[in-house]
Amino acid sequence: MKIAIIGTGNLGSSIAKGLIKNKSFTSLYLSDKNTAAVQAFYKEDYVTITSDNAEAVKKSDVVIFALQPRHIEAVMESVAKCIKKHHVIMSVAAGFEISKIESLIGADKNIIRVMPNTAISIGKSMTCLAANDKGEEKIELAKKIFNQLGATMVIPEEQIQAATVICASGIAFWMRLIRATTQGAIQLGFEAEEAHELAVQTCFGSASLLLESGKHPEQEIDRVTTPSGCTIEGLNAMEHQGLSSALIQGIVASFEKINHLKNS
Numbered sequence: 359m360k361i362a363i364i365g366t367g368n369l370g371s372s373i374a375k376g377l378i379k380n381k382s383f384t385s386l387y388l389s390d391k392n393t394a395a396v397q398a399f400y401k402e403d404y405v406t407i408t409s410d411n412a413e414a415v416k417k418s419d420v421v422i423f424a425l426q427p428r429h430i431e432a433v434m435e436s437v438a439k440c441i442k443k444h445h446v447i448m449s450v451a452a453g454f455e456i457s458k459i460e461s462l463i464g465a466d467k468n469i470i471r472v473m474p475n476t477a478i479s480i481g482k483s484m485t486c487l488a489a490n491d492k493g494e495e496k497i498e499l500a501k502k503i504f505n506q507l508g509a510t511m512v513i514p515e516e517q518i519q520a521a522t523v524i525c526a527s528g529i530a531f532w533m534r535l536i537r538a539t540t541q542g543a544i545q546l547g548f549e550a551e552e553a554h555e556l557a558v559q560t561c562f563g564s565a566s567l568l569l570e571s572g573k574h575p576e577q578e579i580d581r582v583t584t585p586s587g588c589t590i591e592g593l594n595a596m597e598h599q600g601l602s603s604a605l606i607q608g609i610v611a612s613f614e615k616i617n618h619l620k621n622s
């Protein structure tokens with residue numbers, strides 16, 4: 359599989375890192391006007407680093423546009439004539455709709471919106487996918503690529519904005535919860551490094567319990583909350599302060615913002 363990534367910033371370089379780790383390509387073009395973030399990949403076999411977006415498109419079958427919403431339109435326009443029917447065009451840009459991409463490169467092209475998160479660099483992304491009519495034929499290919507880099511879910515395009523909030527922004531939300539836990543642990547007497555390890559490993563254990571058992575979180579909570587014990591005391595104090603409500607309100611605010619980005 360010949361893959362190009364156009365835009366190798368935070369997300370593009372994370373995707374590149376995951377692809378390189380899995381060696382899941384026959385050639386990989388990494389194209390950016392500033393190639394600093396991917397210099398480390400120069401030594402990798404079958405990887406070409408360039409600032410020539412058109413060359414990267416021409417030499418590849420799958421092209422992943424990982425540009426900011428304010429740049430993607432101009433870049434897509436500039437390479438549109440290089441995009442042929444065999445190409446599978448993927449875009450990770452938040453709020454950049456399939457209809458907009460079709461207007462730039464043609465509705466007869468295979469177009470797939472991809473919404474991964476930065477955990478893609480270590481093969482642990484939750485990646486949501488939505489295709490245009492033509493791109494439906496290539497959705498299995500997209501699943502094959504991104505299943506190597508974590509888990510995938512195919513969803514209607516109308517849900518891509520919500521998926522962006524839950525899965526892509528979600529990385530930041532979970533990080534903040536982990537950070538707050540370390541702050542609590544330090545207050546209870548742990549050194550910062552110890553606090554970090556305790557928080558991260560406990561978070562990992564919680565997610566793993568759900569993944570492996572398929573249980574509902576509340577079932578696992580019931581197993582921890584000894585009657586009149588310290589866990590329920592802490593949980594209820596958090597809820598009195600609005601923990602669940604704060605999370606839900608944050609998710610909704612993020613969703614409102616992304617819908618505003620879409621329409622601005």
Ligand SMILES: NC(=O)C1=CN([C@@H]2O[C@H](COP(=O)(O)OP(=O)(O)OC[C@H]3O[C@@H](n4cnc5c(N)ncnc54)[C@H](O)[C@@H]3O)[C@@H](O)[C@H]2O)C=CC1
Binds near residue numbers: 365427
């Ligand atoms: N960072 C994240 O966790 C996620 C980001 N996204 C989306 O991914 C997209 C990229 O986000 P980031 O990687 O965070 O942005 P970024 O700013 O880190 O990366 C964008 C890259 O595009 C390059 N670029 C700009 N103009 C260019 C041009 N004319 N030709 C070639 N390269 C050019 C920049 O030099 C930069 O390296 C955005 O649309 C964002 O909505 C989606 C999911 C998660």
Ligand SMILES: O=C(O)[C@@H]1CCC=N1
Binds near residue numbers: 452522526527
């Ligand atoms: O914050 C943002 O707008 C982008 C989309 C999801 C993650 N980063």
